[in-house]
Amino acid sequence: MHIEVVANIGEARSEEFLHKTVVVVDVLRATSTIITALSNGSRGIVPVETVVKAKELYREGDLLGGERFCKKIPGFDFGNSPLEYTREAVQDRRIILTTTNGTRGIQKALKASHVLAGALMNGRACADAAIQLGRDTVILCAGTQDVFSLEDGLCAGLIMHEIIQKLGAEHVQANDFGMAMHSAYLTCKHRLLDHLLSCSNGRKMKKSGFLADIILCAQANISESVPILENDHMVLLPR
Numbered sequence: 001m002h003i004e005v006v007a008n009i010g011e012a013r014s015e016e017f018l019h020k021t022v023v024v025v026d027v028l029r030a031t032s033t034i035i036t037a038l039s040n041g042s043r044g045i046v047p048v049e050t051v052v053k054a055k056e057l058y059r060e061g062d063l064l065g066g067e068r069f070c071k072k073i074p075g076f077d078f079g080n081s082p083l084e085y086t087r088e089a090v091q092d093r094r095i096i097l098t099t100t101n102g103t104r105g106i107q108k109a110l111k112a113s114h115v116l117a118g119a120l121m122n123g124r125a126c127a128d129a130a131i132q133l134g135r136d137t138v139i140l141c142a143g144t145q146d147v148f149s150l151e152d153g154l155c156a157g158l159i160m161h162e163i164i165q166k167l168g169a170e171h172v173q174a175n176d177f178g179m180a181m182h183s184a185y186l187t188c189k190h191r192l193l194d195h196l197l198s199c200s201n202g203r204k205m206k207k208s209g210f211l212a213d214i215i216l217c218a219q220a221n222i223s224e225s226v227p228i229l230e231n232d233h234m235v236l237l238p239r
């Protein structure tokens with residue numbers, strides 16, 4: 001399998017995603033939130049780029065979720081904290097979600113054969129899904145406003161590590177950035193929370209009062225759920 005890790009959305013070339021699986025990674029916090037909401041029984045998440053589009057797609061019974069620059073959008077039901085998306089709040093509900101980077105990353109990946117949502121919490125499950133889908137794989141780190149974010153790179157390294165463990169190093173070729181992220185993950189894997197707290201997004205989120213989100217999002221392989229895009233909805237990949 002060929003794996004290409006892309007450092008941020010600004011570097012993504014969508015025409016190169018044709019016939020591939022793209023795993024969009026936004027550890028803090030959009031893809032961690034999507035995984036949590038679907039695990040808690042949401043019947044589907046519609047990721048959109050703009051607030052206007054979210055309001056346009058809204059139908060009675062839906063929930064609106066999202067933020068801009070860490071702040072909940074006025075009039076929306078939720079912000080972008082995975083802890084808000086409890087079973088009680090989201091079971092059987094469709095959610096229209098717009099976030100600063102993550103949902104933009106998903107939109108950018110639409111030309112791919114398969115679009116998955118990955119985070120540290122489902123890294124291993126995502127690697128298994130990518131293997132099963134049988135295509136070359138792009139791991140698209142969402143980053144923050146077209147700048148690389150370390151937490152996404154570490155997650156790309158985790159997914160690569162799991163794929164290499166399963167397929168064997170001789171069957172995996174990665175681009176140079178992917179190789180660097182794999183090494184970074186191996187160096188940091190026993191202290192992921194410390195790294196998430198000290199990287200730039202982690203510091204910003206802690207300052208904004210989201211320490212509990214960082215603690216949750218830093219936990220590797222706690223979820224078997226893999227969101228996949230079907231038409232315009234993210235739903236759970238059947239296992």
Ligand SMILES: O=C(O)[C@H](CS(=O)(=O)O)OP(=O)(O)O
Pocket residue numbers: 026028029030031067068069070071080099100101102103142143144145201
């Ligand atoms: O709310 C979040 O988690 C971030 C906000 S920001 O872009 O880091 O200011 O959005 P996300 O789309 O999840 O990266």
